[in-house]
Amino acid sequence: MRDDHPGKVEDYTEAFLWTAYMILVVGLVLIWGLWGYLIALLTCAGLHWAITRWSVARARAEADWDARVAAAIARARAREDRP
DSSP: OOOOOOOOOOOOHHHHHHHHHHHHHHHHHHHHHHHOHHHHHHHHHHHHHHHHHHHHHHHHHHHHHHHHHHHHHHHHHHHHHOO
16 A cells, blocks of 8 residues: 655635636626626626625525534533533
8 A cells, every 4th residue: 555645735726816806807898898887887796796695695504504513512512421
């Protein structure tokens, strides 16, 4: 059996975010050029609304998960404390 494990993987998060930002800017400029400023503005507003809703939903799901984990830990500790 081989015992050589690969090393740590590089973090490409910043590169991904910059690329996504540039794609967004190019897309909005393209929309602005084809259909006008109002449509580009409405697209930005729609994206902002969707991202905000998504972050709220993720925060709620994470809070629910944390509550379930805390309850499970409390139940496990209560079982350990029983004589």
